[in-house]
Amino acid sequence: MCKFLSPVVFAGVIVMTGLAGHAQASITVTDDLGNQVTLTKPAQRVISLSPHVTELIYAVGAGERIIGTVKYSDYPPQAKNIPRVGDNRQLDLERVLAMKPDLLIVWMHGAYERQLETLRQSGIPYFFSEPHKLENIPETFIKLGSLFGTEKQAQVAAAEFRQQIQQLSSQYQNKSKVKTFYQVWGKPLYTLNDSHIVSDAIRMCGGENIFGKLPVTAPVVSTEAVLKENPEAIITGDSKTQEVSGIEQWKTFPSLLATKNNNLISIEGDLVNRSGPRIIEGTKLICQALEQARQKREVKK
Template identity: 50%
Template sequence: MRLRLARAALAALAALTVWSGLAGAAPVTVVDDAGRRVALARPAQRVVSMAPHVTELLFAAGGGARIVGAMSYSDYPPAAKAIPLVGDNSQIDIERVLALKPDLLVVWQSGNTARQLEQLRQLGIPMFYSEPARMSQVADSILRLGRLLGTEASARAASAAFSADIAALGARYGKRPAVKVFYQVWDKPLYTLNGQQVASEAMRLCGGENIFAALPVKAPSVGIEAVLQANPEAIVGSVPYGPLDAGLSMWAPYTTLLAVRNGNLITLDGELLTRPGPRLVQGAAILCEKLELARQRRR
């Protein structure tokens, strides 16, 4: 009797295993950020990430172990540093990509070269275009990538946590008195971001106003005089990249500038605000705290 029960249990376990394998191998379909339908015969097992933000999204979706190749500067989370590199924004090593035998490429339309993306597309490797421009799209990207990877449970948890944290920041800071902000991408020449960038949305979340939000170009070059005329209450920029990068110290001589006068030159890790990935929550939280300090320093 016990033997028959044991055999029945083993048979049931085997059936469950087969069923699980078949479920894991079921076809999956999503729509990417270019509006294209991406269909896989089964969840992706070997993924090449074509941008640092994509690498972060894939890890958040529970697929870090499936990434077999990545682009330069894919440095977060720390495990990403061990992934073999396949190029940078200006040049993709297509031979190396093919040698990795990927079953999914997650590409960045704005950052990867169109000519090489077309070459890869013609080779028939499924491609997902990642171009999240809003925080809600970051959350949705995690869900869609999780579906392509077959890691939906992990992706749902990460997406929900991201959305909840963003909502909490908005509820706390979104209706605070407005702070005019200049976001400095680079100092020579002086570059900023317009309102279409996710960093600008982070400013709005914190009750900040991007002084150049209305400019048509996503990353426009602006003059010092234009910044002085707008007279922002806070200037936000990244940690200097090297000794030749003046960073926010370039504004110190402009003592009539409100941001300088009130001590609101805010330096932070720019990747936390400009990479459209899960760490946007951290960047936005830091920015919100800094802008709240700027309000307290009003005279």
């Protein structure tokens, strides 16, 4: 056997070595807490710990890799068949660990924090997802596409979402402001400040969140505080299971500007409260509602 490789064979070895090195290259992205998440290969067994995360994963073409999720992960429809590992209060940690996921995608809130510490110690890689602005959604698509190796579909989803943001921005950026109250829940009366993605959607539409400057992301406010601010529009995200809209309580205050002008707007909650791909549809509904409020001003003139 010849000690030396021919130039053609040698070149082939170099190419194959390069391909092998590429195949083994690790994947690293930065999550929404600023932490680097590194995988040795694209994730195949993921657990989604939030409904909005489930929607994001499907949007980048990796829905079939979700082996577990939480209650209310119901979109797209096939997500309803995914095994549940808990709800928004409690996770079944034993089941999560027994499923042997190679990636967790989580949304942090008070009820999960202690449990997530246990999962961190298990060594399972996790990606924290909490987009605060509409423009963060396409960025998340790209990151998840890298983690799953579905870059092509992620790029398409990101481009489509960015295009819709640009269309809304160009349509509404120069519109007059509409003082807006966003109601998360009626009793107690919860709202959102400007750090939440819903406020970014309101801003995109030319609205001004009357409680945007409050320091807490989801503060409790009083009815008196809302009446004092006298918003021109009140928007709420209703649950699909609600029999009576939370917006109804404001009809008992006929002097409130939003009530007087019939600007009490109810939108399907999943389209606005979930920081996922469908929030662009919720944003369009907010924009339409605020534009109608502006048109009612013109009529009154």
